[in-house]
Amino acid sequence: MTKILKTSLLAGASLLVAAGAAGAQEIDEVTLSVVGSWSSLPLYQQFEEPFWTEHLPQASDGRITVEMTTFNQLGSSGSDVYRLLADGVFDVGMTVADYTVADAPELEGLDVPLIATDASTAREAVDAARPMVEDIMRDRFNSKLLAIAPYPPQVVFCRDEIASLSDLEGRKVRGSGRMTTQFLQALGAEGINLAFSEVPGALERGIVDCAITGAGSGLNAGWWESANYLLTLPLGGWDPVVTAMNLDRWESLSPATQDFLQAQITEHFEAPAWADAQGALERDVACLTGGECATDTEASMTLVEASDEDRATAMAALQETVLPDWAERAGTDWAQRWNESVGAATDVEIPLN
Numbered sequence: 001m002t003k004i005l006k007t008s009l010l011a012g013a014s015l016l017v018a019a020g021a022a023g024a025q026e027i028d029e030v031t032l033s034v035v036g037s038w039s040s041l042p043l044y045q046q047f048e049e050p051f052w053t054e055h056l057p058q059a060s061d062g063r064i065t066v067e068m069t070t071f072n073q074l075g076s077s078g079s080d081v082y083r084l085l086a087d088g089v090f091d092v093g094m095t096v097a098d099y100t101v102a103d104a105p106e107l108e109g110l111d112v113p114l115i116a117t118d119a120s121t122a123r124e125a126v127d128a129a130r131p132m133v134e135d136i137m138r139d140r141f142n143s144k145l146l147a148i149a150p151y152p153p154q155v156v157f158c159r160d161e162i163a164s165l166s167d168l169e170g171r172k173v174r175g176s177g178r179m180t181t182q183f184l185q186a187l188g189a190e191g192i193n194l195a196f197s198e199v200p201g202a203l204e205r206g207i208v209d210c211a212i213t214g215a216g217s218g219l220n221a222g223w224w225e226s227a228n229y230l231l232t233l234p235l236g237g238w239d240p241v242v243t244a245m246n247l248d249r250w251e252s253l254s255p256a257t258q259d260f261l262q263a264q265i266t267e268h269f270e271a272p273a274w275a276d277a278q279g280a281l282e283r284d285v286a287c288l289t290g291g292e293c294a295t296d297t298e299a300s301m302t303l304v305e306a307s308d309e310d311r312a313t314a315m316a317a318l319q320e321t322v323l324p325d326w327a328e329r330a331g332t333d334w335a336q337r338w339n340e341s342v343g344a345a346t347d348v349e350i351p352l353n
Helices: 003-026 042-059 081-086 105-110 119-141 178-186 196-205 215-220 247-252 255-288 308-330 332-346
Strands: 030-036 064-070 092-096 143-149 154-158 172-174 190-192 210-214 229-231 241-246 302-304
Touching (some): 030 042, 030 081, 042 255, 119 241, 119 332, 143 247, 241 247, 308 332
Antiparallel strands (some): 143 241
């Protein structure tokens, strides 16, 4: 490296540091109350908590401080997070979008089963849906959308032997959301609504035969102790977690603070979570099936690969039954917006009259 180039790089670095310091001095001094998602799962442990409690205070030079808990630590199932956020009970809230579709059925369109089998496609679908989600969060929950981050795709844990998707027919299967439950019913299974924490006991007692959740979620929650077969066809989508801020609180912040906060969330929380998603799926499946694993686990589930016939059967159920049913609940306008955004990005179309 020449002396001139080295000097130029050092000067540039000094300017960036100075600009960052100046930016930090321009933002408001605020304390934010933040409610994260499941405290036991990797999205919170590896991305949410470090971002809000460590990175953001440091990046703001201490001008933004955070008081953080999670919805399960508050005793919530996650379904009331956005209602409480709308009322200003806290400033920022995170929960799985599917948990709240009773209040906003149009939000189901964010996480449609099967349309994304890898993280890259899932990110494209989420980015396409983002303008819809922004409107939903503003109009339904008086909030400003800040980020959409993924859990790994929702896979199927079964207690007894399965060899293909058709083996779910007639079985009682816990779904991970309303659309997933209806998807299961379209496949001939009995879709069961059951809280995440109740699944291991329900599998052991035969209340359900199978259950759907993210591979990492099932790994960390010990579902492999009650289930023996793992079908990795993403019947429950990627279970996106939406992060939003109470709109009144957002609008009380200066433009400089808003810009700073959004830029930090996008670059240092949302982007890393998506970058890790595909690798996390592969690592989690390896851990669950007795492969190489960075953590101590005795899991040795049998991996069931989906066939082309399985995928064709599932896609037919999605397009002929599940999506038209959602379009009826959400309304034609939302279905049309979905077709023009998520549908266009994934080559899936809801038939509209």
